[in-house]
Amino acid sequence: MNLGLPDSGPPRFESLDAVRGGLAQVGYLADDSISGVVYLADRLSKPVLVEGPAGTGKTQLAKSVAELTGARLIRLQCYEGLDESKALYEWNYRKQLLRIQAGEHGKQEQEGPSWAELEEDIFSEDFLLARPLLEAIRATDPVVLLVDEVDRVELETEALLLEILSEYQVSIPELGTVRATQLPMVFLTSNNTRELSEALKRRCLYLHVDYPDLDREREIVRSRVPGISEELADQVARIVRSLRTLELRKAPSVSETLDWARTLVILGVETIDAAGARDTLHVLLKYQGDIERAAKELLSVS
Amino acid sequence: MLDLLSGFVIELRRAGLPVSLTEHLDAAEAVRHIPLEDREGLKYALAATLVKSSSHWRAFETAFEVFFAVRGGHGASGDVGEVGDESDEEADGAAGTGEGGPRGQGRSQNGGGGGEGMTPEELAEMLFKSLLSADAALMNVVARNAVDRYAGMEPGRPVGGTYYLYRTLRNLDLDAVLAKLMSQAQVGAVGDGLTDLEERLAADEYKARIDKFRRAVETEIRRRLVEDRGAEALARSVRKPLPEDIDVMHATRDELAVLHRVLQPLSRKLAVRLARKRRHGRKGPLDFRATMRRSLSTGGVPIEPRYRHPRPAKPEIFVIADISGSVASFARFTLHLVYAISSQFSKVRSFVFIDGIDEVTRFFEGVVDPAEAVARINLEADVIWVDGHSDYGHALGEFHRRWGDEVSSRSSVLLLGDARNNYHASGSWVVEDLQRKARRVYWLNPEPRDYWGSGDSIVGEYAAHCDDVVECRTLRQLEHFVGNLA
Numbered sequence: 001m002n003l004g005l006p007d008s009g010p011p012r013f014e015s016l017d018a019v020r021g022g023l024a025q026v027g028y029l030a031d032d033s034i035s036g037v038v039y040l041a042d043r044l045s046k047p048v049l050v051e052g053p054a055g056t057g058k059t060q061l062a063k064s065v066a067e068l069t070g071a072r073l074i075r076l077q078c079y080e081g082l083d084e085s086k087a088l089y090e091w092n093y094r095k096q097l098l099r100i101q102a103g104e105h106g107k108q109e110q111e112g113p114s115w116a117e118l119e120e121d122i123f124s125e126d127f128l129l130a131r132p133l134l135e136a137i138r139a140t141d142p143v144v145l146l147v148d149e150v151d152r153v154e155l156e157t158e159a160l161l162l163e164i165l166s167e168y169q170v171s172i173p174e175l176g177t178v179r180a181t182q183l184p185m186v187f188l189t190s191n192n193t194r195e196l197s198e199a200l201k202r203r204c205l206y207l208h209v210d211y212p213d214l215d216r217e218r219e220i221v222r223s224r225v226p227g228i229s230e231e232l233a234d235q236v237a238r239i240v241r242s243l244r245t246l247e248l249r250k251a252p253s254v255s256e257t258l259d260w261a262r263t264l265v266i267l268g269v270e271t272i273d274a275a276g277a278r279d280t281l282h283v284l285l286k287y288q289g290d291i292e293r294a295a296k297e298l299l300s301v302s
Numbered sequence: 303m304l305d306l307l308s309g310f311v312i313e314l315r316r317a318g319l320p321v322s323l324t325e326h327l328d329a330a331e332a333v334r335h336i337p338l339e340d341r342e343g344l345k346y347a348l349a350a351t352l353v354k355s356s357s358h359w360r361a362f363e364t365a366f367e368v369f370f371a372v373r374g375g376h377g378a379s380g381d382v383g384e385v386g387d388e389s390d391e392e393a394d395g396a397a398g399t400g401e402g403g404p405r406g407q408g409r410s411q412n413g414g415g416g417g418e419g420m421t422p423e424e425l426a427e428m429l430f431k432s433l434l435s436a437d438a439a440l441m442n443v444v445a446r447n448a449v450d451r452y453a454g455m456e457p458g459r460p461v462g463g464t465y466y467l468y469r470t471l472r473n474l475d476l477d478a479v480l481a482k483l484m485s486q487a488q489v490g491a492v493g494d495g496l497t498d499l500e501e502r503l504a505a506d507e508y509k510a511r512i513d514k515f516r517r518a519v520e521t522e523i524r525r526r527l528v529e530d531r532g533a534e535a536l537a538r539s540v541r542k543p544l545p546e547d548i549d550v551m552h553a554t555r556d557e558l559a560v561l562h563r564v565l566q567p568l569s570r571k572l573a574v575r576l577a578r579k580r581r582h583g584r585k586g587p588l589d590f591r592a593t594m595r596r597s598l599s600t601g602g603v604p605i606e607p608r609y610r611h612p613r614p615a616k617p618e619i620f621v622i623a624d625i626s627g628s629v630a631s632f633a634r635f636t637l638h639l640v641y642a643i644s645s646q647f648s649k650v651r652s653f654v655f656i657d658g659i660d661e662v663t664r665f666f667e668g669v670v671d672p673a674e675a676v677a678r679i680n681l682e683a684d685v686i687w688v689d690g691h692s693d694y695g696h697a698l699g700e701f702h703r704r705w706g707d708e709v710s711s712r713s714s715v716l717l718l719g720d721a722r723n724n725y726h727a728s729g730s731w732v733v734e735d736l737q738r739k740a741r742r743v744y745w746l747n748p749e750p751r752d753y754w755g756s757g758d759s760i761v762g763e764y765a766a767h768c769d770d771v772v773e774c775r776t777l778r779q780l781e782h783f784v785g786n787l788a
Contacts, residue, residue, distance in 0.1 A: 239503065
């Protein structure tokens, strides 16, 4: 099915296993769904919308894929009030102004450029400031585009993304349409603070990244925290899982688990007992209420 | 395959998922890239293309299990006679891939006593072993045998399988198994038993394993039902509504748990949306000072006017909720949601009643999690006057006497309840009076609109004095209403 897209080139990944193995090589332990969706995203040339709780490695996924494919990572951090000139492109109007003034100076000696020439000149690519989205489209080397926390922009700004996501092109009124020479892999992340529009979701593959299960979390801890013993990693993963079953305001994320494991390693802890856990719990949980509840429920310390 | 996919998409749409044509095409395209025998891969490919919200996952999973059960299972027809042989194969395969451990033991066990010949004791023993060693293959074997033995499935009965699940699990008595596992863990521990922490961790671990086993049983039952009646017929009876569409009044315990889980993200989203709505879309008055200050950079010409940040007045909310049995969970959800976004209101005061009425605002003060306060209401609020059957008339009268004067033109009043008054006096004059005093009076009714006014429901009598009477059966409707309120 060719929708007039630029040639997507040879597939980046041979097979599902190649994705998973490759990601593991660059230090990202993917589960079935993650590697499957990354594989499909490549095959179908579709952007991936990654959603899930904070700190589960959504942004890291894009970084790891970039590292794996040897592509440059272009990142667009979204925030409230992000607009076209920050996301897509902007005319470098100071430079344009200089160009016009330079033209006027030239006029005194000889005939300066006509207005039409000048207009053509100042609206050429030389005067265009490419912002992340345009940069990703125009790049000739392989790139991975990461649109981070897309749920922070307003609903109207989301529309900016649509053309890029489905057609891989940007329309600039003065220049015409810029098409991608090669298809970038696109990742959008969302913390789910609001519903994204149907139009955006429809154009993406959807990937929900949740907290990892026990085995995967243990592996993550072991690969990311140097010098941790197997037992300690196991204990860390199990305590964290138990914590997540409690009703907390903010369940511990993977990055917090790693912080905690590192703390324990630095403190020279070999096995966690209730008192030790109580003393370091604040690395894992960020609300006083949560800490108290966890201590009460899990550690029987009040 | 394409036909199967179409059927699957239709089923998803029936379950309420918005699957567009493009997404259907994407799924068809995606499936081509996945090796057919890879069932998990197929599942994720379909999920990635068809499901675009994590709250839809449950509905998707149920439909998937039904539609792709037979083809994706072990290819086993589930005949009782075959089970013995099959379980051998299974355990063999797993022994090759899985880790070592007490599997050898388990295998000889099930090889000897597989299939029909297994006694309940042997089955229980095997279950215990499989849970102790977290052996997935053995668990599946146990699940299959247990279903054979206990479910008593009758072909052709149009049920969803919950009943069979219940029968199977009741006979296995998982609670006792858990207790046994725990005592085993105690004995196995070195030194003087387990510390509290270790005990808790072990319990969580075994609970997770038991959950896994429960799912294995569920899958097994579903697989047999599909064989018996075909995917589409079964899909109809196991279809689960999306969390937003669950009827709060008639939700089962499981559904209530689901609702609780979605409520928190929902209220957070609502709060963010409302906060944004307040900040944007309204311009405050001209800020003369800032405009002049800014005009200096353009030579004193005020090109860009600046505005003050708008500070629109926040409404004050009175929630008066019926918490008698029939509508209790609805009241809880509403209170939870209102308090979760209480920063959008200048003040929230809440009252609960059955036939007496009590103010419960105090429970919410200084509490981070509204769920906690809501739980306390059930225990501590003083709402019984005579017999603990709803009496709107008395409760409203009492409200008017004690707090009526505090309702002012800045207040919005929310009345929650089904207005089933057990044929007591309605007391609608209170509502009439409230409407005169308050900015707005709303009535939220968790019953379907068709039932209003039937039997002892007198919502019509109150409706005459309300600005609006809203049907609020699902979280979706509730969210919509609360969103418009602020």
